[in-house]
Amino acid sequence: MDRSVEFRKIYDAHRTAVHAYFVGRTGDRWRAADLMQETFLRAWRRLPELTGLSDDGQRAWIFTVARNLSIDEHRQSRTRAATDAALRAEPADAAAPASTSVIAAERVTVVADSIRRLPEQQRVTLTLAAAGGLTSAEMATALGVPAGTVRYRLSEARRALAEALRTYDDVEQP
Amino acid sequence: MNLDDALQAWATQEVALPAPAADDIYRAIVATPTGLDARWWTTFSAQLAANVMTGTRPRRPVLT
Numbered sequence: 001m002d003r004s005v006e007f008r009k010i011y012d013a014h015r016t017a018v019h020a021y022f023v024g025r026t027g028d029r030w031r032a033a034d035l036m037q038e039t040f041l042r043a044w045r046r047l048p049e050l051t052g053l054s055d056d057g058q059r060a061w062i063f064t065v066a067r068n069l070s071i072d073e074h075r076q077s078r079t080r081a082a083t084d085a086a087l088r089a090e091p092a093d094a095a096a097p098a099s100t101s102v103i104a105a106e107r108v109t110v111v112a113d114s115i116r117r118l119p120e121q122q123r124v125t126l127t128l129a130a131a132g133g134l135t136s137a138e139m140a141t142a143l144g145v146p147a148g149t150v151r152y153r154l155s156e157a158r159r160a161l162a163e164a165l166r167t168y169d170d171v172e173q174p
Numbered sequence: 175m176n177l178d179d180a181l182q183a184w185a186t187q188e189v190a191l192p193a194p195a196a197d198d199i200y201r202a203i204v205a206t207p208t209g210l211d212a213r214w215w216t217t218f219s220a221q222l223a224a225n226v227m228t229g230t231r232p233r234r235p236v237l238t
Contacts, residue, residue: 004204011200016191023189033191037199044203104175104183111180112188131185162177 006051007044013055014062015040017132017142021063024127025070027116035073039066056141063142106172107165114164115157122157129154 018039022032042065043050050058115123128139136154140147175183 003208007204008200011203015196015199019191019196020185020189029189029191033195033199036191037203040199041203041206044206045208047208104180107175107180108183108187111177112184115184126181127185127189130181131189158177161181165177165180 003047007047010043010047010050010058010062011040014059017059017128017134017138018062018066020127020130020132021066021124021142022070023131024124025120026073035066035069038069056138059138060141060144063144067144103172107168110164110168111161114161118157118160122153122160125150125153126157126161 015036019032019036022035023029026032026035039062043062050061053061115126118126125139125143128134128142129136132139134142136147136150139150143150
């Protein structure tokens with residue numbers, strides 16, 4: 001099979017999850033795109049190693065690169081505290097389409113703000129689940145942690161978001 | 175709108191990478207030569223510098 005066609009299959013299978021992972025880490029969709037490009041550039045250069053692997057093996061390989069890049073990113077460009085501060089300070093970009101009700105749009109904003117305030121591990125896990133489309137087992141492979149840890153982080157994150165929505169409902173709709 | 179709906183809307187609005195951007199990234203990657211990484215020397219020279227520093231650091235005199 002043509003090398004670029006082989007790579008396209010791998011890219012299409014994993015790019016959404018890898019991008020979601022980096023959004024969870026950086027809070028910036030376009031910075032995440034840059035890091036995703038760097039991850040897949042390494043995959044492209046070492047394609048023969050990847051093509052012989054199972055889907056799970058490819059995921060583990062790609063996310064090992066992604067996690068290392070993420071660590072480098074933290075070391076080189078910003079401190080973790082600065083990242084978190086930026087995430088919390090960034091205004092919500094949750095402009096809703098005209099057909100969506102105002103209340104629904106506000107609930108999305110509440111969720112977005114709450115996600116920014118989550119501890120990083122919970123934020124990354126939740127982003128992978130919500131936007132990356134991965135199962136708990138797949139996230140465990142991607143993050144290099146047990147599936148139980150993934151489920152716990154997800155549960156804690158969802159609990160925090162549900163609480164934020166309840167508070168919003170209490171204030172807005174007494 | 176329940177939590178799952180709100181999460182789905184958030185993922186679509188704030189996380190998802192538009193398909194044209196993803197396609198651009200794919201094209202940029204496959205246009206890259208697959209030979210030696212052009213930045214190989216940055217790792218090499220950093221490691222070399224570290225080795226030289228370690229290997230040539232004067233030994234601290236033993237105080238008696």
